[in-house]
Structures are given as structure tokens and as C-alpha cells.
């Protein structure tokens with residue numbers, strides 16, 4: 612199957628079977644989303660959604676967070692992974708956005724990646740989810756699932772995966788495709804053992820064909 616047909620069938624399947632595909636992080640505005648995404652690195656969305664409601668009661672906006680002591684931020688996030696680093700990043704993030712961007716989360720990639728704790732993946736999640744921009748965030752699920760299905764070929768890095776996927780996903784579908792791949796990776800095409808018996812795309816999956824000797 613050539614790549615165009617593969618992408619077409621992938622899009623058709625998920626459009627029909629997962630018409631609603633959204634972030635599982637709870638947030639009400641770009642500030643809350645940015646905090647949640649920073650906290651979610653190496654941590655489950657479920658855990659982040661437990662941490663953020665009390666966090667936003669204490670720090671309802673960037674201004675209040677920018678004035679906080681790192682130790683007070685740490686206290687509120689200590690049940691997630693890497694709380695020391697994340698507390699420092701959240702403090703630096705708030706201070707930088709207040710100082711450099713007037714206290715408003717920028718909707719511009721080059722500005723966002725100057726903010727502590729924000730790399731390409733985090734910036735793309737924020738730009739795509741909060742600002743509806745045509746950006747694809749590649750996390751471990753997107754990278755792994757794309758390779759297994761065969762949407763990507765020999766992509767060694769998340770950036771390579773992003774470039775290959777962006778060649779074929781139509782602009783209007785990029786934001787949704789990101790969530791399709793994440794949710795499929797989280798619940799079906801799991802890292803250690805993919806649940807192929809529960810998967811609806813076995814007929815287009817290259818990993819399934821190879822492991823079942825299907826030509």
C-alpha cells in the first residue's frame with residue numbers, strides 16, 4: 612500500500628471511529644493548559660488532573676505564579692514526577708511570560724520556546740490545542756504508533772516523525788491526528804505489548820502484517 616492510501620485509510624478509520632479526539636488534560640485557558648502540559652512530562656494525565664485544581668486555586672494566573680517561591684510550587688506538585696525540576700520550570704515560565712510577553716501566553720512558536728520548560732513538543736501542544744494552529748506535537752505515543760503502523764519509515768527522532776507525518780496529513784486534520792495517535796497509543800497500541808486483538812486497523816498496520824507473516 613502506498614503512503615497516500617495508507618494515510619487515507621487511517622484518516623477514514625479514525626474519523627468514523629473516534630470523531631471526538633481531544634486532550635485528556637483539564638484546562639480552561641492557555642495558562643492552565645501550559646501548566647498542565649509542563650506537569651504532564653513523564654507523568655499521567657490522570658495524575659496531572661488531580662494536581663491542577665488545587666494548584667489553580669492558589670495560582671489562578673501567571674502573575675500570581677510569577678511571584679511564588681519555588682518551594683511553595685513544589686509543595687503543590689510534589690505528587691507528580693520530577694517535581695523539583697517542574698517547580699523551577701513553572702516559576703521560570705511564569706516570570707518569563709510576565710516580564711517578556713506582558714503576562715499573556717504567546718501564540719507564536721519562536722516566542723514560546725524561549726520560555727523555561729517549553730520545548731518543541733510543549734509549544735506545539737499549546738499552539739495546536741489552545742490556539743488552533745496547524746502544529747503537530749510528537750510525543751512517545753505518536754512516535755511509536757506512527758512507526759508501527761507504517762505512517763513513518765525509519766524515523767529516528769520525534770522531529771523526523773513530525774516531518775514525515777506533516778507531509779501527508781491535510782492541514783485541517785493535523786490537530787485531530789495528534790490526539791488519534793496519542794489515544795490509540797495510550798489505550799490500544801501500548802508500548803510494551805500492543806493490543807492488536809482489540810485494534811480496528813490491523814488491515815493497514817505494517818507491524819501487524821510483519822508479526823503475522825501477512826504479505
Ligand code: SF4
Pocket residue numbers: 759760799800801805806807810811812813816817818819
Ligand atoms: S494492529 Fe497492533 S501494532 Fe498495529 S496499530 Fe493496531 S495495536 Fe498497534
